[in-house]
Structure formats: C-alpha cells, structure tokens
Amino acid sequence: NAGVTQTPKFRVLKTGQSMTLLCAQDMNHEYMYWYRQDPGMGLRLIHYSVGEGTTAKGEVPDGYNVSRLKKQNFLLGLESAAPSQTSVYFCASSSPRAAKNIQYFGAGTRLSVL
Amino acid sequence: GNSVTQMEGPVTLSEEAFLTINCTYTATGYPSLFWYVQYPGEGLQLLLKATKADDKGSNKGFEATYRKETTSFHLEKGSVQVSDSAVYFCALSVASGGSYIPTFGRGTSLIVHP
Numbered sequence: 001n002a003g004v005t006q007t008p009k010f011r012v013l014k015t016g017q018s019m020t021l022l023c024a025q026d027m028n029h030e031y032m033y034w035y036r037q038d039p040g041m042g043l044r045l046i047h048y049s050v051g052e053g054t055t056a057k058g059e060v061p062d063g064y065n066v067s068r069l070k071k072q073n074f075l076l077g078l079e080s081a082a083p084s085q086t087s088v089y090f091c092a093s094s095s096p097r098a099a100k101n102i103q104y105f106g107a108g109t110r111l112s113v114l
Numbered sequence: 115g116n117s118v119t120q121m122e123g124p125v126t127l128s129e130e131a132f133l134t135i136n137c138t139y140t141a142t143g144y145p146s147l148f149w150y151v152q153y154p155g156e157g158l159q160l161l162l163k164a165t166k167a168d169d170k171g172s173n174k175g176f177e178a179t180y181r182k183e184t185t186s187f188h189l190e191k192g193s194v195q196v197s198d199s200a201v202y203f204c205a206l207s208v209a210s211g212g213s214y215i216p217t218f219g220r221g222t223s224l225i226v227h228p
Contacts, residue, residue, distance in 0.1 A: 042221045056213075058215075090157055103205075103216060107157050108156075
C-alpha cells in the first residue's frame, strides 16, 4: 500500500528558479495538505485542499501556489525560489468523516535554495 | 482560534525510565486529539488518538487520556526504549466553517540513552 508519495525526495535550487513538488495519495482522501518543517518551528501549513478543484491558504502561503486538478494529486509550486524557502516539505492527506481526520504523511522533500 | 501547546524539548531519559510529555489545547468546539511520532528522516505517523472526553488512546506502550476539564492530552509511557527516540507532536482536529483543518504543537524531541 503506497499511501502518500512525494516526489522528488531531494532538490537543490538556485535563487529565482522555479519548481513543482508532487504529492500523490491512493486512499481516496478528500483533504490534502502541504506543510513545511523548520527547526524549532514545528509544522506550518502552507496550503490545503478540501476537494478536487479547490484550494485554500494556510498559515504561511506567500511564495507558494498549489493546484488540485485530480483528487489523488496535490501540487506545490515555487515560482521564484528564495533562500527562506529552504526547508523540509511534507504532504499529507486525510478523510475527516471516515477516519476522524487522521493525517497520513509522505516521507518529505528536502529543498535547499542557494 | 485553535492552538496546541506542548512542552519544549529535548527530553533526555535513560532506557526504562518513565516518560511524560505534556500537551494542552484550546479549541472552539469538540476536538479529536492525536499524538504523532516522527522518526529521524521520516514523515509523521499516527501514534494514538482519542475522540471524546475520558477516552484513552494507546499504542506501542504509549497512552494518553482526553481530559476535557483540564483541556489536556498528556503522553505517557512506563518504560522507554532507545528505539522510542523521535519527535512527538500533539495535534487536534475540529470542525471550523465546514472544514476540519488540524492544528499541531511544535513537537517535543525525545532522546533515550542506553
């Protein structure tokens, strides 16, 4: 059972470059999330989606865009990367009604922006 | 708004010692409560949960009881092992505006020495 799969696992960017992180889940979950994790800051929600075709801003959305064209996929885009976006990014999915909103996380993407 | 406060780490213990990690919360409505664990280099995974007052969640020797009167959900284990070394996150999920967006604490690092 794959669960939540994130690609890529590692990436190094130069300032100003763009990239897209892909998250895929095979559990038919309605909700999907993107978080960033920085030392001493815990998890911070970037954007989330409560269903196909819908997205919403979380706690730290600036500098990121997202899209959810298919229920199983949630993409996170960085249009012009900055060193402040160096972080570990986690995708998660959940089903509020079926499983009391237990979050299922991917293994993370480690991004460095030079 | 909703919030989760957990004790700062790191918590350093010797093997077989008793563990308590405190967690208190503030929420509008009636939340479900969770503990997640993150092992080095991995994503978060559910450790245990409780969905109503006085429920006790348990897994792998860890326990936590949903205390509505003190708005707490403290994590305990009677005898820790080196393999329990990880970061532990307390979290809640509650309906807000028709959505169930979770709130995480900042995480508590546990280091267990042989």
